Amino acid sequence: MPKTSPQSRLDAPQSSRDKLLASAIACFDENGLSGMTIEQIRRRANSSIGSLYHHFGNRDGLIAALFLQLLDEQMAWSQPALEQAATPYDVVDALIRGYLDWVGHHPREARFMYAARSEVAAGANAAALKEKNKQRFGHLMGLLKAGVESGEVRSLPRETYASLLVGASENYCRAWLAGRVSGEPVTHASVFVDAAWRSISVSPAD
Amino acid sequence: MPKTSPQSRLDAPQSSRDKLLASAIACFDENGLSGMTIEQIRRRANSSIGSLYHHFGNRDGLIAALFLQLLDEQMAWSQPALEQAATPYDVVDALIRGYLDWVGHHPREARFMYAARSEVAAGANAAALKEKNKQRFGHLMGLLKAGVESGEVRSLPRETYASLLVGASENYCRAWLAGRVSGEPVTHASVFVDAAWRSISVSPAD
Amino acid sequence: MPKTSPQSRLDAPQSSRDKLLASAIACFDENGLSGMTIEQIRRRANSSIGSLYHHFGNRDGLIAALFLQLLDEQMAWSQPALEQAATPYDVVDALIRGYLDWVGHHPREARFMYAARSEVAAGANAAALKEKNKQRFGHLMGLLKAGVESGEVRSLPRETYASLLVGASENYCRAWLAGRVSGEPVTHASVFVDAAWRSISVSPAD
Amino acid sequence: MPKTSPQSRLDAPQSSRDKLLASAIACFDENGLSGMTIEQIRRRANSSIGSLYHHFGNRDGLIAALFLQLLDEQMAWSQPALEQAATPYDVVDALIRGYLDWVGHHPREARFMYAARSEVAAGANAAALKEKNKQRFGHLMGLLKAGVESGEVRSLPRETYASLLVGASENYCRAWLAGRVSGEPVTHASVFVDAAWRSISVSPAD
DNA sequence: GATGAATGAGCATTCATTCAT
DNA sequence: CATGAATGAATGCTCATTCAT
Numbered sequence: 001m002p003k004t005s006p007q008s009r010l011d012a013p014q015s016s017r018d019k020l021l022a023s024a025i026a027c028f029d030e031n032g033l034s035g036m037t038i039e040q041i042r043r044r045a046n047s048s049i050g051s052l053y054h055h056f057g058n059r060d061g062l063i064a065a066l067f068l069q070l071l072d073e074q075m076a077w078s079q080p081a082l083e084q085a086a087t088p089y090d091v092v093d094a095l096i097r098g099y100l101d102w103v104g105h106h107p108r109e110a111r112f113m114y115a116a117r118s119e120v121a122a123g124a125n126a127a128a129l130k131e132k133n134k135q136r137f138g139h140l141m142g143l144l145k146a147g148v149e150s151g152e153v154r155s156l157p158r159e160t161y162a163s164l165l166v167g168a169s170e171n172y173c174r175a176w177l178a179g180r181v182s183g184e185p186v187t188h189a190s191v192f193v194d195a196a197w198r199s200i201s202v203s204p205a206d
Numbered sequence: 207m208p209k210t211s212p213q214s215r216l217d218a219p220q221s222s223r224d225k226l227l228a229s230a231i232a233c234f235d236e237n238g239l240s241g242m243t244i245e246q247i248r249r250r251a252n253s254s255i256g257s258l259y260h261h262f263g264n265r266d267g268l269i270a271a272l273f274l275q276l277l278d279e280q281m282a283w284s285q286p287a288l289e290q291a292a293t294p295y296d297v298v299d300a301l302i303r304g305y306l307d308w309v310g311h312h313p314r315e316a317r318f319m320y321a322a323r324s325e326v327a328a329g330a331n332a333a334a335l336k337e338k339n340k341q342r343f344g345h346l347m348g349l350l351k352a353g354v355e356s357g358e359v360r361s362l363p364r365e366t367y368a369s370l371l372v373g374a375s376e377n378y379c380r381a382w383l384a385g386r387v388s389g390e391p392v393t394h395a396s397v398f399v400d401a402a403w404r405s406i407s408v409s410p411a412d
Numbered sequence: 413m414p415k416t417s418p419q420s421r422l423d424a425p426q427s428s429r430d431k432l433l434a435s436a437i438a439c440f441d442e443n444g445l446s447g448m449t450i451e452q453i454r455r456r457a458n459s460s461i462g463s464l465y466h467h468f469g470n471r472d473g474l475i476a477a478l479f480l481q482l483l484d485e486q487m488a489w490s491q492p493a494l495e496q497a498a499t500p501y502d503v504v505d506a507l508i509r510g511y512l513d514w515v516g517h518h519p520r521e522a523r524f525m526y527a528a529r530s531e532v533a534a535g536a537n538a539a540a541l542k543e544k545n546k547q548r549f550g551h552l553m554g555l556l557k558a559g560v561e562s563g564e565v566r567s568l569p570r571e572t573y574a575s576l577l578v579g580a581s582e583n584y585c586r587a588w589l590a591g592r593v594s595g596e597p598v599t600h601a602s603v604f605v606d607a608a609w610r611s612i613s614v615s616p617a618d
Numbered sequence: 619m620p621k622t623s624p625q626s627r628l629d630a631p632q633s634s635r636d637k638l639l640a641s642a643i644a645c646f647d648e649n650g651l652s653g654m655t656i657e658q659i660r661r662r663a664n665s666s667i668g669s670l671y672h673h674f675g676n677r678d679g680l681i682a683a684l685f686l687q688l689l690d691e692q693m694a695w696s697q698p699a700l701e702q703a704a705t706p707y708d709v710v711d712a713l714i715r716g717y718l719d720w721v722g723h724h725p726r727e728a729r730f731m732y733a734a735r736s737e738v739a740a741g742a743n744a745a746a747l748k749e750k751n752k753q754r755f756g757h758l759m760g761l762l763k764a765g766v767e768s769g770e771v772r773s774l775p776r777e778t779y780a781s782l783l784v785g786a787s788e789n790y791c792r793a794w795l796a797g798r799v800s801g802e803p804v805t806h807a808s809v810f811v812d813a814a815w816r817s818i819s820v821s822p823a824d
Numbered sequence: 825g826a827t828g829a830a831t832g833a834g835c836a837t838t839c840a841t842t843c844a845t
Numbered sequence: 846c847a848t849g850a851a852t853g854a855a856t857g858c859t860c861a862t863t864c865a866t
Contacts, residue, residue, distance in 0.1 A: 016830085034240065038857060048831045049858080055829095059857065115324075121384060159387040160378060160397050168373030168405070172366060178327060181365040191366050195405035199374070203404070204411055222847090244840060254848045255841085261846095265840065428851085446652065450836060460852045461837085467850095471836065530733075533796060571799040572790060572809050579789030580817070584781040590739060593777040603778050607817035611786070617822055634826090656861060666827045667862085673825095677861065 010069075017055045019045040021066050029108040033063075033115045064125035067116050070109050071132055077102040088147040089201070091140070093193045096169050100185035100192065103173045111177045137162060144200070154202050164199040168192050214279055223261045225251040227272050235314045239321045270331035273322050276315050277338055283308040294353040295403055297346070302375050302399045306391035309379045317383050343368060350406070360408050370405040374398050422481075429467045431457040433478050441520040445475075445527045476537035479528050482521050483544055489514040500559040501609055503552070508581050508605045512597035515585045523589050549574060556612070566614050576611040580604050626691055635673045637663040639684050647726040651733045654681075682743035685734050688727050689750055695720040706765040707815055709758070714787050714811045718803035721791045729795045755780060762818070772820050782817040786810050 010022040023045035027036045038059060042049050056062035078098025085091045103110040120129055144161055147153030156164070169192045175181045219228040229251035233242045244265060248255050262268035284304025291297045309316040326335055350367055353359030362370070375398045381387045422434040435457035439448045450471060454461050468474035490510025497503040515522040532541055556573055559565030568576070581604045587593045631640040641663035645654045656677060660667050674680035696716025703709045721728040738747055762779055765771030774782070787810045793799045 037855085039855090049833095050831050050860085051829075053858070054831095118321075118384065156397055157389065157394055159381075159389055160374075160394050163374045163378040163381065164397075164401050167375070167377030168366075168369045170377055171373030172369040175365075175369065178324065183363065183365055188363055188366050191362055191370075195370050198404040198409070199401035203409060243838085245838095255850095256843090256848050257846075259841075449834085451834090461854095462839085462852050463850075465837070527736075530796065568809055569801065569806055571793075571801055572786075572806050575786045575790040575793065576809075576813050579787070580778075580781045580785030582789055583785030584778060587777075587781065590736065595775065595777055600775055600778050603774055603782075607782050610816040610821070611813035615816070615821060615823065655859080657859095667829095668827050668864090669825075671862075 016045070016047055016051055020047055020052055020055060020062065021069065023047075024062060024066055025108055025112060028112050028115070033112075033119075060119070060123050061125075063116050064120050064123060064128070067113060067120045068125065068128055068132065070106075070113055071129070073109075074099075074102050074106075074113070075132075075136055088143060088152050089197055091143055092165065092196050092200075095140070096166065096193045096196055097186065097189045099166060099169055100173065100189050103177070104184045104186045107177055110173060114174060114177070152202060153200055154206070156200065161200065165196050168195055216275075222251070222253055222257055226253055226258055226261060226268070227275065229253075230268060230272055231314055231318060234318050234321070239318075239325075266325070266329045267331075269322050270326050270329060270334070273319060273326045274331065274334055274338065276312075276319055277335075279315075280305075280308050280312075280319070281338075281342055294349060294358055295407070297349055298371065298402050298406075299399045301346070301371065302402055303392065303395045305372060305375055306379065306395050306398065309383070310390045310392050313383055316379060320380060320383070357408060359406055360412070362406065367406065371402045374401055428457070428459055428463055432459055432464055432467065432474065433481065435459075436474060436478055437520055437524060440524050440527070445524075445531075472531070472535050473537075475528050476532050476535060476540070479525060479532045480537065480540055480544065482518075482525055483541070485521075486511075486514050486518075486525070487544075487548055500555060500564050501613070503555055504577065504608050504612075505605045507552070507577065508608055509598065509601045511578060511581055512585065512601050512604065515589070516596045516598045519589055522585060526586060526589070564614060565612055566618070568612065573612065577608050580607055628687075634663070634665055634669055638665055638670055638673060638680070639687065641665075642680060642684055643726055643730060646730050646733070651681075651730075651737075678737070678741045679743075681734050682738050682741060682746070685731060685738045686743065686746055686750065688724075688731055689747070691727075692717075692720050692724075692731075693750075693754055706761060706770050707819070709761055710783065710814050710818075711811045713758070713783065714814055715804065715807045717784060717787055718791065718807050718810065721795070722802045722804050725795055728791060732792060732795070770820060771818055772824070774818065779818065783814045786813055 010018060010025065020041060023041045024036060026044060027040045031037075031040070038049060038052060041062070042052055045052075052062065056065055078094055081094035081098055082091065085094050120126070141158075141161070144153055148155050169185070172181065172188065172192065173185050176183070176185055215224050216228040216231065219225040226247060229247045230242060232250060233246045237246070244255060244258060247268070248258055251258075258268065262271055284300050287300035287304055288297065291300050326332070347364075347367070350359055354361050375391070378387065378394065378398065379391050382389070382391055422430060422437065432453060435453045436448060438456060439452045443449075443452070450461060450464060453474070454464055457464075464474065468477055490506050493506035493510055494503065497506045532538070553570075553573070556565055560567050581597070584593065584600065584604065585597050588595070588597055627636050628640040628643065631637040638659060641659045642654060644662060645658045649658070656667060656670060659680070660670055663670075670680065674683055696712050699712035699716060700709065703712050738744070759776070759779070762771055766773050787803070790799065790806065790810065791803050794801070794803055
């Protein structure tokens with residue numbers, strides 16, 4: 001988890017393309033996904049309708065571009081810690097702590113990602129999303145497999161690992177973003193890391 | 207967990223009101239929340255626009271009514287098992303198993319609930335939703351508190367319990383409804399119950 | 413050919429539907445087919461956008477409805493004379509004279525029909541158009557066949573008769589509507605009837 | 619009528635200008651006149667928007683340029699036969715046969731000309747079109763006048779001759795291009811030549 | 825001659841909602 | 846309780862055209 005956040009291109013957008021993306025996030029924040037209209041985005045970015053369509057093709061194209069860029073930034077957030085992780089536990093810790101921290105630092109972006117995910121997954125850019133996810137989880141699944149073989153990680157149905165690892169954290173983040181709980185996600189990092197590790201690790205009692 | 211599903215009023219709707227609700231679910235299933243238009247719902251229900259407005263006031267009213275009714279049905283699904291639960295573990299088991307089973311039996315309804323939750327929580331019927339949730343989790347939190355005092359359950363930040371219990375299950379259900387994993391949720395019930403229990407229970411190692 | 417024109421429903425439109433059709437003709441007359449916009453039609457008809465869509469579904473629906481209604485009125489124009497026609501020559505005379513006369517009395521409508529025909533023939537209402545044409549020409553082809561058998565009409569490739577009969581008249585009408593010639597079509601009725609008859613009839617020289 | 623078609627510059631366009639014109643025809647063929655957009659034409663010609671505007675000024679300029687060039691090619695098609703025509707009948711034969719043959723060999727171009735004629739006639743290049751037509755029909759009318767004086771051709775209203783000559787052929791070509799009849803136009807050349815000649819010539823019976 | 829990013833007026837269409845019957 | 850014609854604000858999008866390089 002970085003001590004200082006890596007500068008996002010959307011925090012101080014320069015190109016007309018980045019201005020439009022930054023504007024889209026702000027519009028989403030104020031009015032939700034359905035209120036994120038072309039006209040609003042354009043106005044806030046001081047751009048023209050034509051320019052928006054020139055860069056993104058259509059509304060879905062803009063949403064997908066924004067989603068995929070945020071996914072990159074989110075993944076990059078945990079990268080430094082992940083690279084230094086020596087044990088399976090360290091990997092789980094880096095992964096979850098990074099996720100909770102990113103959401104805490106980027107509530108608007110996180111809210112957008114939860115809202116837009118299904119739309120992107122069903123649209124024309126589904127392939128790009130799938131590729132990124134494979135990239136992200138492919139590596140992780142390899143590490144878990146090694147853990148299973150070394151006896152540290154329990155052998156469970158393959159398709160449940162991801163849910164066991166991030167489900168509780170994601171649920172909490174959604175609740176926090178919706179105002180149902182008040183503690184910043186990373187506050188409870190130890191709880192969620194510990195729970196995830198208990199869920200997948202071999203315990204003395206096993 | 208019931209062996210046979212309690213008959214939902216929406217499975218064979220009789221009143222014009224129930225016909226409209228059943229039609230709404232079908233429309234949502236085909237076209238998503240934004241494709242669930244008044245005209246489509248009306249046509250499929252063989253009803254009139256005026257009738258729809260008579261029963262629900264407006265579109266949000268219909269969505270809220272549907273959501274709240276499904277929430278009731280979902281809660282009722284685990285009720286029999288919950289009432290027979292003798293220990294905290296049994297409660298966790300009844301809760302999670304019931305949730306996974308309900309989603310598996312009602313994929314369209316579950317998808318609707320995930321999609322509509324935030325809209326309902328932000329709308330005019332937010333209070334009704336809050337009340338139902340308090341009802342549901344108030345009882346549960348009481349049981350957990352007793353578990354903490356008896357030394358069976360770990361003492362954790364209050365606002366994390368719900369996520370630790372249902373987070374992984376919910377995450378898996380969302381993935382299943384989106385087609386990202388293929389095993390029916392209840393298939394992995396033991397995994398998720400076990401993980402939830404490990405997350406919140408006091409283990410020998412503690 | 414009627415001495416007095418049968419009253420068209422579009423000359424003094426009463427229903428909101430007919431008002432929209434009459435307005436569409438006027439808009440076409442001023443700005444052409446591409447300038448015949450929904451907003452213009454609506455405004456001139458003192459109607460609302462929603463009402464237009466309620467009645468016609470979409471722009472193409474309105475164009476097709478207008479075209480088919482005008483086709484009916486055009487066909488009705490020659491009907492009385494056609495019914496009294498005793499000989500093949502009389503039929504040709506009634507047909508051509510009626511056509512030229514209708515165009516002369518309805519220049520705007522005729523211009524619209526020439527402009528919209530291909531659009532209607534390619535659209536969703538192609539079947540309705542085809543049916544009307546079959547109705548119109550089916551009867552005519554029967555009469556010609558009888559004429560061929562009685563030795564009055566020349567035997568020619570079936571698919572050329574229609575062009576031989578109305579081609580010259582249509583060409584002249586187009587030219588008149590475009591301002592390339594100045595004499596009202598019906599002025600030359602005898603010329604075009606005579607030419608059509610010479611084109612298809614058996615002459616002493618044959 | 620040429621045995622082998624004169625090579626059109628648009629069949630294997632070299633200059634960027636000709637590439638754009640050839641592209642425009644192809645776009646029209648696929649999407650109609652309104653689907654013939656600057657962007658589509660540009661892309662198919664592997665050219666740039668700026669280049670298109672450099673060559674033609676604007677969209678109407680391109681349409682007019684294409685129309686007038688095709689008109690030239692069409693007129694050139696009958697030229698050899700016309701020059702060898704010795705009698706009025708030969709002139710009619712050359713004219714109509716050439717027209718039918720050109721349309722059969724250039725269906726896309728013919729369709730474009732029917733669709734674009736009124737636009738060109740109403741636009742900034744109306745004068746150029748008028749000039750070409752005068753050139754074409756001025757000569758023809760002279761020949762007809764001579765025929766009238768020699769007693770071979772009937773004296774008819776001046777403005778009806780053109781329609782009597784090409785009306786039926788044009789009508790048939792339109793029907794063929796629209797798929798309403800199946801025989802290639804030149805197949806019926808004798809029928810249409812004969813009909814045109816019967817329409818304007820003095821017959822024994824007169 | 826050539827390029828293509830940027831512009832913005834204008835278009836067809838959707839859809840929740842009202843209200844007189 | 847039921848009906849459905851009418852409303853019109855709002856939306857996503859197209860496309861000819863300009864202009865700085």
